Amino acid sequence: xxxxxxxxxxxxxxxWIALVVMAIVYTLKIRxxxxxxxxxxxxxxxxxxxxxxxxxxxxxFFNVAMPWSMESTRKPKGFIFYLSFVIFHLGVxxxxxxxxxxxxxxxxxxxxxxGYPMLAFLIGALLVSIYRVFRRTLRPLxxxxxxxxxxxxxxxxxxxxxxxxxxxxxxMGIWGMTSEMLLVAYLYLTSFFLLYVPFSKISHYLYxxxxxxxxxxxxxxRGSYPVVRG
Amino acid sequence: MMEEQLAKKLNRQVVGSLVGCxxxxxxxxxxxxxxxxxxxxxxxxxxxxxQLRKLFKAxxxxxxxxxxxxxxxxxxxxxxxxxxxxKDIAFGTCTxxxxxxxxxxxxxxxxxxxxxxxxxxxxxxxMPEGVRVVSKDQWELGNQMGVLKEDYVDTLEWMxxxxxxxxxxxxxxxPVEKKGAxxxxxxxxxxxxxxxxxxxxxxxxxxxxxxxxxxxxxxWDNTNFGLFSGDDQLGGVCAKREYEKARELGVDKIVISxxxxxxxxxxxxxxxxxxESEPVxxxxxxxxxxxxxxxxxxKVDPSKNPEPMTFHDxxxxxxxxxxxxxxxxxxxxxxxxxxxxxxxxAENYCCTGGGGAMSMSEYTPRRLESAKIxxxxxxxxxxxxxxxxxxxxxDGLNDLIKHYDLGCEVKQxxxxxxxxxxxxxxxxxxxxxxxxDLEVTEVAEKEPLAGRKILVVDDEEDVxxxxxxxxxxxxxxxxxxxxxxxxxxxxxxxxxxxxSLDLSMPGKDGVEAFVELRKNPETEEIxxxxxxxxxEFRQVIYDxxxxxxxxxxxxxxxxxxxxxxxxxxxxxxxERAN
Numbered sequence: 001x002x003x004x005x006x007x008x009x010x011x012x013x014x015x016w017i018a019l020v021v022m023a024i025v026y027t028l029k030i031r032x033x034x035x036x037x038x039x040x041x042x043x044x045x046x047x048x049x050x051x052x053x054x055x056x057x058x059x060x061f062f063n064v065a066m067p068w069s070m071e072s073t074r075k076p077k078g079f080i081f082y083l084s085f086v087i088f089h090l091g092v093x094x095x096x097x098x099x100x101x102x103x104x105x106x107x108x109x110x111x112x113x114x115g116y117p118m119l120a121f122l123i124g125a126l127l128v129s130i131y132r133v134f135r136r137t138l139r140p141l142x143x144x145x146x147x148x149x150x151x152x153x154x155x156x157x158x159x160x161x162x163x164x165x166x167x168x169x170x171x172m173g174i175w176g177m178t179s180e181m182l183l184v185a186y187l188y189l190t191s192f193f194l195l196y197v198p199f200s201k202i203s204h205y206l207y208x209x210x211x212x213x214x215x216x217x218x219x220x221x222r223g224s225y226p227v228v229r230g
Numbered sequence: 231m232m233e234e235q236l237a238k239k240l241n242r243q244v245v246g247s248l249v250g251c252x253x254x255x256x257x258x259x260x261x262x263x264x265x266x267x268x269x270x271x272x273x274x275x276x277x278x279x280x281q282l283r284k285l286f287k288a289x290x291x292x293x294x295x296x297x298x299x300x301x302x303x304x305x306x307x308x309x310x311x312x313x314x315x316x317k318d319i320a321f322g323t324c325t326x327x328x329x330x331x332x333x334x335x336x337x338x339x340x341x342x343x344x345x346x347x348x349x350x351x352x353x354x355x356x357m358p359e360g361v362r363v364v365s366k367d368q369w370e371l372g373n374q375m376g377v378l379k380e381d382y383v384d385t386l387e388w389m390x391x392x393x394x395x396x397x398x399x400x401x402x403x404x405p406v407e408k409k410g411a412x413x414x415x416x417x418x419x420x421x422x423x424x425x426x427x428x429x430x431x432x433x434x435x436x437x438x439x440x441x442x443x444x445x446x447x448x449x450w451d452n453t454n455f456g457l458f459s460g461d462d463q464l465g466g467v468c469a470k471r472e473y474e475k476a477r478e479l480g481v482d483k484i485v486i487s488x489x490x491x492x493x494x495x496x497x498x499x500x501x502x503x504x505x506e507s508e509p510v511x512x513x514x515x516x517x518x519x520x521x522x523x524x525x526x527x528x529k530v531d532p533s534k535n536p537e538p539m540t541f542h543d544x545x546x547x548x549x550x551x552x553x554x555x556x557x558x559x560x561x562x563x564x565x566x567x568x569x570x571x572x573x574x575x576a577e578n579y580c581c582t583g584g585g586g587a588m589s590m591s592e593y594t595p596r597r598l599e600s601a602k603i604x605x606x607x608x609x610x611x612x613x614x615x616x617x618x619x620x621x622x623x624x625d626g627l628n629d630l631i632k633h634y635d636l637g638c639e640v641k642q643x644x645x646x647x648x649x650x651x652x653x654x655x656x657x658x659x660x661x662x663x664x665x666x667d668l669e670v671t672e673v674a675e676k677e678p679l680a681g682r683k684i685l686v687v688d689d690e691e692d693v694x695x696x697x698x699x700x701x702x703x704x705x706x707x708x709x710x711x712x713x714x715x716x717x718x719x720x721x722x723x724x725x726x727x728x729x730s731l732d733l734s735m736p737g738k739d740g741v742e743a744f745v746e747l748r749k750n751p752e753t754e755e756i757x758x759x760x761x762x763x764x765x766e767f768r769q770v771i772y773d774x775x776x777x778x779x780x781x782x783x784x785x786x787x788x789x790x791x792x793x794x795x796x797x798x799x800x801x802x803x804x805e806r807a808n
Contacts, residue, residue: 033249039241042507043498047552060337071577072256072333081256085335141271145253145280147302149293199293201301204252208336211250214243215337222498223552227332227576 008180011187012103018191025198026206033210047223056220060212069227084128091125092157094118095164099190102183106171115172122168126161133158153202160189232306232350233289236282239346239462240290247343248286250336251276257340260333262579263323266600275330278319279343282350313356320347321358322593325585326458327545332576349460357459360589365455365464372471373451375419376778385422386445388798389430393437397653402437404429407479408444414481415445415515416452416472416496418489418621424782425621427791431648432487435519438651439527443485449475452486454495458586462503469500473509483511485518488642490544490620491584494551514553516619519647520560530650535565539641540613542571542604542627543578544620557619560643564650569611579604581618583626601630614638617646628784632763677705678797683724686710687717687740688732688761693785697730697761697792704793714738718746721753727800730792731779733762733771741771748776757799761787 004012045051059069067073073082098118101109109115133154136142167186170177197203219225253276258264263273271277280302287294287303294303307313328341351357352365367376383406390403405411415436421428436443449471456465476484486493497512522528541561547553554575562568571578582601587593608616608631616627616638627640684706686697698708709724711717715738721729729747733740740760747753759781760771771779780799783792 033242033245036240036242036245039243039502041498042501042505044508044511046498047556049555050552063337064335070256070333070335071573072260073335075259078256078259139255141258141274142253142255144271145255145274145276147253147300149301150253201252204250204336207246207250210242211246212337214246215331215339218243218339219549219552222550224549224554224576228554229573229575229577230570 005180007184008103008187011184011191015099015103015187015191015194018194022194022198026203029198029203029206033207041218041221043221045221045223050223050228051221053217053220056218056225057213057216059220059226060216061209063212063216064208084131087121087124088128088132089125090121091128091161094121094125095160095190098122098164098168099187102167102171103187109168109171110173112172115168119165119168119172122161122165126158126165129154129158129161147201149200153196153200156189156193156196157202160186160193163189231354232285235350235353236285236289236346239349240286243339244342244346245286245290247279247338247340248283249291250338251279251283251334252336254335257330257334257338260330261324262327262329262582262603263600265603272319273323275324275340276338278324278347279338279340281316281319282343282347285350313351313354316347317351317356317358320344320351321361321586321590322596325545325580325582325587327580327584328549329545329577329580332549345457345460347460348458349462352459352461358590358592360591361455361459361586364586364589365459365461368451368453368455368468369464372448373419374453374455375423377419377422379447382422382450383447384802385426386429388802389426389433392430392794393433396434402433404433405444407447410480411442411444412482413441413443413518414476414479414484415443415487416450416484416492417445417487418453418492419451420621420625421487424784425624428487428642428644431644432515434648435522435528435644435651438653439522441522441527444479444481446475446479452484452489452492452496454492454500455586456503457491457495457499458589465495465499466503466505469496470504470506472496472500473504473506476510481510483513485513485515487515488619488621488644490546490551490622492621494546498551514547514551514556514619516547516553516557516560516643519643520556520563523560523563528647529652530564530647531652532562532564532566532650534650535615535646536567537565537614538567538569538612539565539615539617539646540569540571540608540611541574542581542608542616542618542623543575544618544623545578545580545584547619548578549576553619557617557643561617561646564643564646565617569613571607571611571613573607579607581620581623581626582630583622588622588625597626598630598633601626601633605630605634605636608636608638609634616640617643619643678793679800680705682706682727682796682800684708684796685717685720685724685726685729687712687714687720687729687735687743689713689735690732693732697787700787700789700792701730701796704796706796714740714743714746717743718750718753721747721756722750725753726756727803728796729756729758730761730796731758733760741774744771744779745774745776748774755803757781757803759783759795759799761785761792 063069067082072078136146163186166177167182169175170182216225257275261275267273284304287301288298288305293301324344326341326345331339331341364374368374386404386406393402394400454465454468486496493514523530541558582597587597624640631638684701686694686708688694689712694710701708709720711720713735731740757780760779761783763785781795
């Protein structure tokens with residue numbers, strides 16, 4: 001087993017502690033959400049032919065993988081945004097994978113068949129996040145609906161993707177990236193990220209299953225989900 | 231007070247929608263207000279929902295309570311200006327049509343959040359005057375247009391009489407308060423006040439289908455302003471009135487006339503507000519009529535409706551009620567030339583009259599501006615008739631058709647089914663033929679206003695000439711006036727049997743003239759039928775502290791309808807005087 005430097009070891013420990021803290025806060029957040037009463041719809045199914053709560057919930061939950069299901073992601077402009085959403089979130093998955101696997105099995109990431117796709121995801125997400133920073137700061141509409149948390153979360157992720165790209169390059173020994181401090185810095189940034197996320201809008205993915213299933217059940221019961229259009 | 235109310239309205243679904251928004255802006259272009267006002271970014275649905283989100287974060291979210299500025303949390307609005315701004319957003323820039331909900335990647339139900347904001351504002355007494363007045367009427371009189379019981383019953387009798395005249399027998403008379411009937415038919419008060427023909431048409435269809443039905447004396451209003459004002463308590467009370475009446479009469483089901491929000495409120499939300507699980511079976515009259523045709527209970531001839539027609543989906547029937555195909559199926563059965571509008575069904579745009587918008591005259595210019603999206607949709611179909619299953623949509627569409635000069639009219643399915651109805655008339659042999667009877671009947675039918683004097687008040691010469699011609703053709707003597715002052719003078723001089731009054735006129739307008747006529751002992755008893763091209767003034771005149779007008783018609787006026795209204799109003803007044 002290769003020897004780990006004290007700086008990297010400390011960064012790893014902090015990273016795991018941050019993960020535990022995040023898990024605890026997330027658990028508390030879900031408990032908080034569940035502490036609110038689940039409103040029950042007492043009405044009979046709306047349309048005898050189409051009404052199906054479970055079908056509505058399933059359709060709603062997998063909506064994320066069905067860009068054709070919503071007008072906002074079906075139109076050309078919206079579809080491009082949807083593609084950027086996919087790239088962005090694949091980058092998030094790659095970044096999280098990098099943070100954990102780099103400390104447990106770095107050789108796996110050094111494998112070119114894994115490493116280059118990881119790089120591609122991270123660079124793609126970096127480009128999308130840079131675009132999103134401009135979109136949020138330059139478009140009056142986006143400025144109107146944005147809070148400091150929205151800007152900070154996005155900028156933080158942009159830096160995280162950039163550092164992740166460099167860290168992956170370091171692990172693969174390419175582009176002249178040779179300093180272990182890249183990995184150390186990446187782990188510290190990830191740790192901060194893990195601690196900050198539960199208190200920010202980035203925790204939206206925690207709520208996604210709830211919001212989607214609730215609206216899916218409600219509209220499925222009425223018979224208006226899955227969406228019908230002609 | 232607002233914080234306490236907010237706490238009461240929070241449930242898991244609502245909290246999910248409050249915390250789920252990522253401010254991605256994807257809902258933006260789903261809203262007809264955004265499309266009509268592309269430079270006003272405050273029209274975007276997420277901004278509107280953020281108004282409630284701010285309050286929620288400040289009071290219920292840890293980050294919002296600790297670092298409010300960081301996540302855009304905000305305390306309860308303190309000044310009257312803040313409340314007015316919130317009122318303008320919640321009532322004046324959103325019809326709760328739920329179109330944005332279907333475009334949100336996170337499944338945030340922005341329409342529900344906006345309704346909650348309306349509820350909070352209503353709770354502290356901040357709401358458009360029209361909403362306040364209508365809600366008050368619904369609380370106190372049991373229906374949203376303040377229709378008195380005697381007027382309601384009288385209208386049903388009037389329609390029964392008309393049916394008897396049309397059919398030559400009284401078998402189709404409207405059964406009122408019939409215990410043990412299978413169907414209880416509930417309607418929108420607009421039908422009593424402005425469009426009683428829809429009641430007659432529904433009665434004709436029920437009769438033709440051999441239905442065992444009734445209309446109740448109380449609990450007949452299927453509308454529910456609780457949906458629009460966000461007041462769940464009012465919502466529950468209104469819904470309960472219908473359910474309790476249905477149980478009292480022992481009917482099998484409630485059939486809800488073509489009213490989008492009435493259907494949604496009675497059929498879905500009402501059971502939740504009233505906390506009653508499936509109190510009685512309920513269905514929309516669209517389904518009832520469709521089933522009658524499918525089951526062979528009535529026969530229809532689509533050639534009776536040959537005009538090109540398109541269908542507008544009411545938001546409450548479609549997005550919130552799941553009814554997309556049934557109205558289209560029915561429309562295709564009773565008409566010859568159906569043309570789909572795009573987008574349609576779940577993605578159809580709001581008529582812009584939803585969410586109680588028709589009762590908020592202060593927002594009319596904005597509403598009509600936002601209606602250009604709908605107008606473009608309709609224009610593209612080339613249809614001459616826009617069919618819809620909602621009374622709010624009828625008013626909203628009529629307004630925008632006039633505003634954008636689309637040259638088409640709005641009809642409901644009940645109008646088309648009744649027109650297409652094939653009635654096999656039994657052969658009748660008169661007991662004794664009296665030539666004089668026929669003559670009298672023909673004269674009465676041709677000149678129902680014979681011997682009556684009518685004052686026509688309108689500033690537009692062509693409208694005056696048209697109304698004069700219609701009334702004179704019906705046998706009336708007509709005198710005219712061109713403004714409010716002249717109208718008052720003519721009314722005092724001629725003491726007409728009826729005044730047909732325009733509202734928007736130069737000088738003394740129709741509203742002022744109406745109030746003066748009502749306050750003057752010489753003219754207070756003269757019945758008035760408002761004939762106006764500004765339906766948005768309806769509430770203005772009904773809000774005056776005098777007896778409301780006896781009739782109200784929107785321009786363009788249907789000749790038959792005008793004469794029928796005039797005849798009914800005069801007859802009714804005479805009966806009362808006697």
